[in-house]
Amino acid sequence: MSSHPTADGVEWAAATMASLRTIDLSHNYFIGAFPLGLGPARRLAYMNASGNNFSGPLPDYIGNATSLVSLDLTGNFFQGSIPRSYGKLAILKFLGLSGNNLTWKIPSEVGQLSSLETMILGYNAFDGEIPSELGNLLNNLEGRIPAELTKLGGIQFLDMSENMLSGEIPEEIAQLKNLQLLNLMGNKLCGSVPPGIAGLDQLQVLELWNNSLSGKLTKLILFNNAFSGPIPDTLARCGSMVHVRMHNNRFSGAIPAGFGRLARMQRLELANNSLIGQIPPDLSASSSLSFIDLSRNQLRSLVLSSILSIPTLQSFIASRNSLFGEIPNLFQDCRELSVLDLSSNGFTGDIPLSIASCEKLVTLNLRNNSLTGSIPRQIASMPTLSVLDLSNNSLTGGIPDNLGNSPALESMNLSYNKLEGIVPSNGMRRTISPDDLAGNPGLCGGVLPPCPRAVESRERGVRAKHIIGGWMVGISTFFLLVMAGVGARYLYRKWREGNCFDEEKSSSGEWPWRLMAFQRVGFNSNDILSCINECNVIGMGAAEFGESVNIVGWMRGKQRLEEALDPSVGNTKHVQEEMMLVLRITLLCTAKLPKDRPTMRDVLSMLAEAKPRRKS
Structure with a gap:
């Protein structure tokens, strides 16, 4: 005869206590299926059968015990799924089912437990997605957000909105590198927003409103996502903004006006979206912008000459758009400009001579446009120019003979133009290859095959x-x-022979004095x-x-x-x-x-x- 108590005795006791309010069977050695005799206990409020050896399915009839406030069945060997009937436990505050052998999906009916405060489902074998209906469970959580949340390294969605949380947002929350959604709205949080949140590359949704947070929003980093729709106008009115990095998304519409009037704005990165319209004129009003990247969009406008007057501008990248017109010849004020990339647009006219006044320019990329005229000789004297790409245009004339002597030039592409004449041999071999001169049938000599005698004779004649x-x-x-x-x-x-000092002339017609040190003169003031x-x-x-x-x-x-x-x-x-x-x-x-x-x-x-x- 087994020394362990059987479920039969428990059934008999339960049947005689219809008004039972609390049952605590925890930490015993009960085995077998959970007893059916507890079904009539409709007034039951607290049930604890944790730490036993119950097996089989969870008792479905417990869903009828609508007075239950706490149900703890942890640490057993229950199998199968969570009964859908548990969704009827309207006033249940605690549900503990961890440490069993439960499988299948978590039923969506769990989202109907509107009074639930604590649910423990760990150490089971559930599969599938967490039901979205769990978002319907409202809490009144109090106290601080625990820093231990950082142990949830793989968490992607963290929503603790509409509670009574207080204190500051822990800085450790920035360690959740996989976080895609962080919603803390509707609490009593205070202090500043941890700056590390700006470095969460996967973060797509950040909701912090309806709190008492302080500080200033300085960085908005949303790149490498799939955001769509227009860029909110409110961003261009956020006076504390320093960096806006929204490249590699699906934003559409026009660039909102106002970014140029933000006194602290330094970087504006909107590349690789579907933006249309013009470059906002107010960008030229900025006194702090150093990096502007508008490349790979559908912008169609002239390049505003006033943008070149931004005193702090270091990089201006607007490649692969539909910009048109002539490139403004107003680079004399671009003291800090180091990168200028206007490639793959529709620019026409000559290369501006004033580009040579950009003393810190390192990269000049004007490829794939419709530029005409000759290559300015002044480009060769630019002290820091390292990369020069003028390919795929309609440039004419010869290659300046001093271009190969540029002090810093390392890469140069002049292919597919209408250049002609002899390729200079001075230093050109160091910076250019035959492929970088392809598509110019009028060029010869130097790194290319020798020129015909007629060409050499013409060059000598010139x-x-x-x-x-x-x-x-x-x-x-x-x-x-x-x-x-x-x-x-x-x-x-x-x-000298006019009407001044006539009376002082000598009879010989000469002046009575000579220009020499300490000469005594014969005239006064x-x-x-x-x-x-x-x-x-x-x-x-x-x-x-x-x-x-x-x-x-x-x-x-x-x-x-x-x-x-x-x-x-x-x-x-x-x-x-x-x-x-x-x-x-x-x-x-x-x-x-x-x-x-x-x-x-x-x-x-x-x-x-x-x-x-x-x-x-």
Whole structure:
């Protein structure tokens, strides 16, 4: 006879206690199926049969004990699924079913336990998804959010909204790297939001409203997700925002206005979405933006010249859009620009000469547009340019012979243009391969097959014409200077022989004094003042260029510096090019701030670069 108690005795006792309120059978050795005799105990409020050896299915009839407040069946050997009838236990607060052999899915009826506060289902063999109906269970959880939540390393959805939670959000919550949803709204949380939350790469939904949280939202990081719809306008009004990183999503519509007016905004990354419309004009009003990436969208507009005037701009990437028009020739203020990528758009016109003034530019990518004209020689003098891609355009003319001597150039692609002539051999082999020159049937020599004799003869003829033209310009300039000197001497003598100091001349017609140290003069201050009149004024200083405008300001105010050149000096291309190089050096040397002016060593180096081709 077994020493263990049997279920028969328990059935008999239960049948005689119809008004039973509490049953505690925990931590015994009961075996077999759970007794059926407890069914009539409809007033039962607390049942604890944990820590036994009950087996078989969970008792379905317990669903009729609608007065139950606590049901603890943990630590047994129950099998099968959770009965759907348990969903009728409307006032149940505790449900413990852990440590059994339960299988199948958790029934959706569990979501009807509206009074449930604690449910323990661990150490079973459930499969399938957690039913969404569990979200219907409202709690009134109090106290702080436990830092031990970080032990749930694989959790993806954490919703503790609409409770009475208080205190600060634990910083450890940022360790839940798989978290996709974090909902803490409708609590009494205070303090600042842990900055580590911004680093949760998988996070898609963050709801913190209806709390007492403080601090400022500085970063919005939502990249590499599938968000769609328009970008909320409210983001562009969040004054504390520093970084907005929303690339690689499915956002559509226009870029909302306002990001340029955020005083602290530094990075705006909206690449690889489906954005349309124009680049917001207010971006140019920013005094803090350093990184703008609008690439791989469907934007269709002109590039705003004012964007180039952002004093802190370091990277501007707008490739693979439908931008059009000419690239603004206003790069003289881009002191910090290091990356400019306008590739795969519809730009036309020439490559702006002012790009060469970007002293910190490292990458220049203008490939796959419709640019025309020649490659500016000034690009070769850019001190930090490392990557140059001008492929797939309609550029004409030859490759500048100094391009291979660029100090930092490591990669250069000029393929599929309309370039012609001999490929320079000076240093070009270090930065370019034949593939980078493909699609230019007019190019030859250098890293390409040798040029036909006719091409070489034509090149020599062109160089000879440039040399002869240069000599002619030089001789003409010399004669002009001589004539100007003779004319100046003649005018000076005529002025000196005017109405000043006539009474002091000697009988021989010479002046009674010589310019020498400590010479005693025969005139006084009144004599000098009597000779000052409008007819004797030969100059008004650096201001004969408008009211309060000196020659430097007059020069900087011109849209095209070529307008300042004297056509009488020479109108050949290379002479004008030399004049433009020297003029740009002059503008650099007359910068307003001393720190922006080049050193004498740099000036000498730039003047050497401006050496006429005819002398090289």
